Amino acid sequence: MQKTTLLFLLLPVLLWAQSNFEKGEELYKASSYNKSATYFQLVLNNSPSDLKTIEYLGDIAGHNKEWDKAIGYYQRLKQLRPSESNYHYKFGGALGMKALEVNKFKALAMIGDVKESFEKAIILNPKHIESRWALIELYIKLPGIVGGSEAKALKYSNELLKLSxxxxxxxxxxxxxxxxxxxxxxxxxxxxxxxxxxxxxxxxxxxxxxxxxxxxxxxxxxxxxxxxxxx
Incomplete structure (x- = not known):
C-alpha cells in the first residue's frame, strides 16, 4: 500500500521530467540547441544522474565550443558509467578541441589524456571506429617531437580497414x-x-x-x- 501511494505521488514528477526531456530532444533534433538545453537542464535538476540528459548537454556545449562545460559533462558520464566507450571518446574529443585553443605548453600537457581517452574507448569497444579516426587525425597533425607519427596513424588506418x-x-x-x-x-x-x-x-x-x-x-x-x- 505504501509503495502504491509513493508511486502515485511521484507520478506527476516523472511525467513532468519526461515531458521536459521530450521537448528538449525535439528541439535538439531541430538544431535549436540553446532552447533544448533549457529543458534538459530542468530534467537534470531533478534527475542529476540521467545519462542521456547529461550527454545531450555535453553535446550542446561542444556544439557551442564551450569546451570546459563539455569536458565537465563527459567527465561526469565517465564517472557514472566508466564502461561506456562513447563517453571516453567524447571526453577525449572535447579535451582535444580545448587543447587547440590554449597555449602550446598547456596543450602538450593535455595530449596524453586525449590519447588515453581514445585508446580507452577502443579497449572498451574494439570495434570503435570514431576513436581510431580521432587517433589518426591526432598522429598526423602532431609534430613528431611531441608524439606525431605517420606509422601509428597507418596502424589505426589498417585496423579500420579490417572493421570497415x-x-x-x-x-x-x-x-x-x-x-x-x-x-x-x-x-x-x-x-x-x-x-x-x-x-x-x-x-x-x-x-x-x-x-x-x-x-x-x-x-x-x-x-x-x-x-x-x-x-
Missing amino acids: AIDGYLSRGHIEECFKRYSTAEIYYKKAIAIGDSKTAYIKLSDLYKNKMNEPGKARSILEEYKEKKQ
Whole structure:
C-alpha cells in the first residue's frame, strides 16, 4: 500500500521530467540547441544522474565550443558509467578541441589524456571506429617531437580497414593527402568509391582534384558521376 501511494505521488514528477526531456530532444533534433538545453537542464535538476540528459548537454556545449562545460559533462558520464566507450571518446574529443585553443605548453600537457581517452574507448569497444579516426587525425597533425607519427596513424588506418573497408580506404587516403602524396591519395579514394559509392569518398576525391591537384574538370566530373548514380 505504501509503495502504491509513493508511486502515485511521484507520478506527476516523472511525467513532468519526461515531458521536459521530450521537448528538449525535439528541439535538439531541430538544431535549436540553446532552447533544448533549457529543458534538459530542468530534467537534470531533478534527475542529476540521467545519462542521456547529461550527454545531450555535453553535446550542446561542444556544439557551442564551450569546451570546459563539455569536458565537465563527459567527465561526469565517465564517472557514472566508466564502461561506456562513447563517453571516453567524447571526453577525449572535447579535451582535444580545448587543447587547440590554449597555449602550446598547456596543450602538450593535455595530449596524453586525449590519447588515453581514445585508446580507452577502443579497449572498451574494439570495434570503435570514431576513436581510431580521432587517433589518426591526432598522429598526423602532431609534430613528431611531441608524439606525431605517420606509422601509428597507418596502424589505426589498417585496423579500420579490417572493421570497415570504406573507413579504411578513406583514412588511408586522408593520410596520403596530408603528406602531399596526392596520386596515392587518389587511388585510395577511388577504392572507397568502388566498394560502396560513398558520398564522402566522392567529395574527398573531388576536393583533392580541385584544391590539391589543380584539376577542376575532374573535380566537376566526379561530382556529376555521383549525382547520376543517385538519380
